[in-house]
Amino acid sequence: MKEQPDILCIGSVLWDVIGRAASHMRVGSDVPGRITRLPGGVAMNIAMTLSRFGLTPALLTAIGQDPEGEELIAEANRMGMITDHVYRSEDLPTDVYMAIEGANGLIAAIADAHSLESAGAKILRSLDNGRLGSAEAPFKGPVALDGNLTEELLQQIAKSPLFARADLRVAPASPGKANRLLALLGHPSATLYVNLEEAGLLCQTTFTHSVEAVHALCTRGAHRVLVTNGGGSAAEGTAGDVIEATPPAVMVTRVTGAGDTFMAAHIASEAQGMDRTDALTRALNAAATYVSGETPL
Template identity: 50%
Template structure:
């Protein structure tokens, strides 16, 4: 039997520096807690969650030729990810992310993905130069694209011939970068995984539920929309209709990376033959387990 082709995870691979406290926080607070440094970035988070279920993954990203980048390459290889197509730069450093989380959720975060943005052309080059595909013989597998890629690159991917046969899965990275995915609204081969805030940004609306948002995104011609809303019901919509499911109630211990775990878990569910409500339940269950424990991916 021919093994499944690796899923291409295109985007940010960096180090997450996350400070967590079990106390509720506001801007200016100084509280005790824990600070950890773990592999992160949207593309990396999704790749790690996929590999946790033994799904083959290939990373397309930019790393610096520095200690941080070399360590990330070693970590990726140790987790069974293909890194042959990673662009390593002597000009730019490895990106990084910093977040502060309290018991009331994410307080603040800064994503320094400038190196990825500056080298995005080199990151996606394997899909056009023959290493993974060309314009005449495009890659036909599943491709994860995320909002840390620059707008011009995402706009290109949405219409480029070398992506025309791909099953494109979209992650916005954050509400602040959700607008970068607007070129994919109405895209017939793309599935968007967004939260309600991000869905409203894409639609220029103020909808109150994930079901409404998913339905309206699907109505644009987008192949499928998957919308979450924290502890409230999540929804999936496509041309066949809309379905929703409320996630399990859990005590939230972390939030960074939760959306990435949800997206990866939904992809895993589909790879196992689950569809519709079953795939959504699988993703919600695994995400609830993730946010209610501090165990690394």
Template identity: 30%
Template sequence: MPTPCERWGESGMSQPEVVVVGGINVDLKGQTSGRFELRTSNPGTLQATPGGVGRNIAENLARLDVAVTLLSAVGADPEGERIVRETAAAGVDLRHLLQLETERTGTYIALLDRDGELVAALADMAVLDRLSVEYLQSKLALFRAARYIVCDANIPEAAIAFLSAFSRMSGVPLAVEPVSVVKAQRVAAHCGGISLLTPNLDELAALTGTEPERRTVARSAQVLVDRGVATVITTLGEAGLCCTTQAGSLLLGSYPATVAEVTGAGDALTAGVIYGLVRGMELAEACRRGLAAAALTVAAPETVNPRLSRAQVEALAAAPPVRP
């Protein structure tokens, strides 16, 4: 029987500013020490850390001093206990998270080359299928009180549809992270209720049926704006981002960083943008916070930089980013 993890949060915690619905899992990351060779064993290093797109966004928000609640699901196993304990310690409210006796905690495996770039990945996230519409309906009071709702496409499409419809009816803005080319398909039919969508180029192609390049990204993103998405922020890796609305598009370059590895950079960017919007910043200024958070994240070996702070993000955002 699913039970909420009520012990993972203080009873006196205030209402969240942001409610995140999405993945929480163990990240297993392997990085080669030399050139990555396919179909053979590669020498390198392995590490296990807390992960999951929704969880990463929530932890980054907590480190930026935003009150955040995560709605997700884990198994009643040692892996689930560990990542829940560490996520709660970072300041994320997990009192409403489900712990399921009959499921195992999700696992994500990433293979990285020696420069920290992703070569391949595999995700076992079946436990998130238990994030039903009924479960979300039981959390309506949280959603209504929030200033922003964030979800990732790890959750079932029915849950995304519910959140999109709720956002349209309530006026509480919804941000969606597509996660991957495959999972982006769960988002395509629900654009009308999405205030902010944050695809990369490959996910943008999957969502629009176009073949966007950096020089044509604004045209492709406009397809989603025309379908009802208020703002599309297309992440461009080291080239920065393209922010597209009905008013047009803005290209912003990234901040310089020495890359340790790229896992979690997109999650940090999304969290930085949401932080800026919740704090009342204009969209362009919020995007600068997202780029700053991403730069501070790729410079750290962890999926979420444990040294990330609001002060660091604000200091870096005050500097001009690299021109796109």
């Protein structure tokens, strides 16, 4: 295994417990389906896709020393990720995410990321102690950052010299946590990956088109933005320079993790030298493949 990572994935690494049903569901529905338990969390989902695209990610997160944590670390190692920098707490349990999905999409979800939030800046120790970088010689390279971190920690990261040379790629954990990213709107190298709803929450309005959302976020101070809109067109750009593309139409069989797959595929495509249009198209194709139930390559 490589000792030096191609990219850092900072944020939630946990177990996803997902119940999926083939029928439409509403509040109170009780239907047959399948329940799966898989490694998940924004940082982990991104890392898994990056690994499939040939990159070696390092995880910076909090994982308990409980049996669930040991199993999760083993899975990450098996997939070729670097776990040497994970904060392993004796007192905090391994986090978990639980969701219900029907044929009409995500019905409900609960993300228990309390251990990650409690660990706080401890997960960043390797960026300060010389193992991955220091204040005098900060890490240079891409960093995938997820919005499960506390607002306080995200504010610290926005101003920290430890990230002064990093290519920050940022995603909210969910619409409910989108406003945490406001701290990073003015960061000079941050790229935000959001969906149309999250873009609206950040701008305190409602958008009908992804291009409109990119322009608005750049006006608010974002360096660079990518906005997705489900099966509608997605947009990528900076102030005054926006492109868009439409994903292929597919039968949707799952939704949890689709945005993370899109983000990881886009990062990998740019790392491998693709131009803007090809990188956006490839990322949309990877996300479409994922929601159709296949594994994106």
